[in-house]
Amino acid sequence: MRYCPFLLLLLFFASCEKEPVSPVDTTPYVLELPPHFPYPDIPEDNELTEARVALGKMLFFEPAMSVDSSITCGACHKQSLAFADDLPISPGVRGRLGFRNSPTLVNLAYLTKVNKDGGVPKLDIQALVPIEDHAEMDLPILHAAERLNADPEYVDAFQRAYGELASPFTITRALGAFQRTLISANSTYDQYLMGEVSLNAAAERGRQLFFSDATNCSSCHGGFNFTENGFFNNGLYETYEDWGRRRVTGLPEDDGVFRVPTLRNIALTAPYMHDGSLPDLQAVLEHYNTGGTTHPNKDNRIQPLHLSTEQMADLEAFLHTLTDTSFLTDQRFKP
CATH class of the missing domain: 1.10.760.10 (Cytochrome c-like domain)
Incomplete structure (x- = not known):
């Protein structure tokens, strides 16, 4: 039996096709603000979308973001306490203590320098600090990305939010997007x-x-x-x-x-x-x-x-x- 070279070529390319991926969701996320609140500056490389905010919330409450999967961002920043904590120093993985009180996360969208000492220049990279800090989550960000990329649900969520897999860039940006939505303006x-x-x-x-x-x-x-x-x-x-x-x-x-x-x-x-x-x-x-x-x-x-x-x-x-x-x-x- 003779094989048609053209048919073999079609079969080769068909076998190399990638799994279908979800399209990027660009639906805007609109902040609800009273008249006396200005609209915050949003970075051009991290415009607020429904998909990015939803992904950031998933990551905020994801135990796999800590080295032993024991804590989340939400463990030290509780909504019932205005995303702060009621302890002088919040414990990290294995009960380790840092040296600063957990701040409230309300209205972070308006900060230009982040952390109590202003050591982080923008919100979109701040998450690197608690994720990698030995006394907090103690997980290298590249290891966090590997974990997330092994989970089909996260692969889909990152694709819809950023059109790519989890990485230090997309992880920190997604967390920044969610935290920008924590607007408290109805006291x-x-x-x-x-x-x-x-x-x-x-x-x-x-x-x-x-x-x-x-x-x-x-x-x-x-x-x-x-x-x-x-x-x-x-x-x-x-x-x-x-x-x-x-x-x-x-x-x-x-x-x-x-x-x-x-x-x-x-x-x-x-x-x-x-x-x-x-x-x-x-x-x-x-x-x-x-x-x-x-x-x-x-x-x-x-x-x-x-x-x-x-x-x-x-x-x-x-x-x-x-x-x-x-x-x-x-x-x-x-x-």
Whole structure:
């Protein structure tokens, strides 16, 4: 029997055909924002799409992202706590402890430098830090990609989101996409700004104090997100075990300098400060009321306030109006 060379060629190419892949899903993901929130800058190489956000959420709650598959990103960032934790230091794999308190992840879309010391230049690569850190997830990112590419569900999800397999680029971008959707903008205070509710008497007194020259709170915690995203030393210690931003810059003037965090959902994110050393809001207010400790880098705005017990209670009442209860139960953020 003679074989037709053309037929053999067709059979060869047919046998080399790749498995069908899912088309890239470019359906935009639109952030829902109130009028007093600006739309955040979204990187051109990671535009928000439904597929990218869905993939990022899968990865955020994926145990295989840790070396022994024991923890997820969500283990240290719990939705019920505004994506923060209630421990001074959250344990990583095998119970290992790092040295900083887990921050809230709300409104990360507005950050220009990430982490408490600003050491990561953009959100889209921040996930490399916890994934590879020995005290957190302890998994080389290339090993994480290998695990994900061995799972057909993830192969399909990455194809739909980015048109390629899991890689350090696509893993970190997907996580960044999901975290940009964690917008908290429906607190009692937001409803007050939109004329939907009134603040009670104590919270209203606290609001006036917060924005007054007497406390100067809003000079650091200003704007729609209650932070100007600056980096300051707030006089927490005379000597800092954690150098803060000095670890990034190497400059002595950055010793004990940390990012000013957002105050949104602040009543839910205790304990406070970079090391979780202040247990509750009363301790935080007392720290600022006394003016903190002596340190050469302490910001000159940190001065004794001499507030009365009632004024301290009023400030705390105002801070509670920054809690967004709808954010805590939003089904879009659940695994």
